[in-house]
Amino acid sequence: MSMAQLVAAGAPELPAGWFYRVTSDGFIGLKVEVRERRKRFGSRVIDYAYVRSDEPDGLTAIVASCRHAVKRIDEADEELRNRRDAAQYIGDHDPRGGR
Template sequence: MAELVAAGAPELPSGWFYRVQSDGMGFLEVEIRQHRKRFGSRLLSSAYVREGEPNGRRAVAAACRAALREIDARGEHARRLRQASLFLGDHDPRGGR
């Protein structure tokens, strides 16, 4: 992971790691995965490596940042849902709930 971080990828929390792999169709994909206690790992997020970066290292680092942004966005969405759930139920226009 140190090589990716040096290229501009975010450092991940303990127990998380990046996996860069081919998707079998000629594209590279970056996955953020979490180690499991017993077997293998769990996929948390992924992003495809896109063209347009000046070199391959930066392109992979950009995909790492995109995958982490997706995790952050899901966390923000969950936080908003928890806040909104305070309003579950009927709301009487006459002032009662």
């Protein structure tokens, strides 16, 4: 199945250089990985989600896992932004307003 077919079925579009890989876990079953191509060779896992068996069919289960993996990536990005934003408040906060 191509990326275009997954997106047409409802999976989120990924940035350039990223792709989905459906793979067998061996123990739990299937998982969807969001991967990024490396410059020289191979790829690395950005995040993943296990494929749930309670969906009505296989394609729906794969698309739901794609959505979940991308949601986890978005949440991690937001958490990182919040930590960077909070870093501006590092230091002593004198109750009298001075240093």
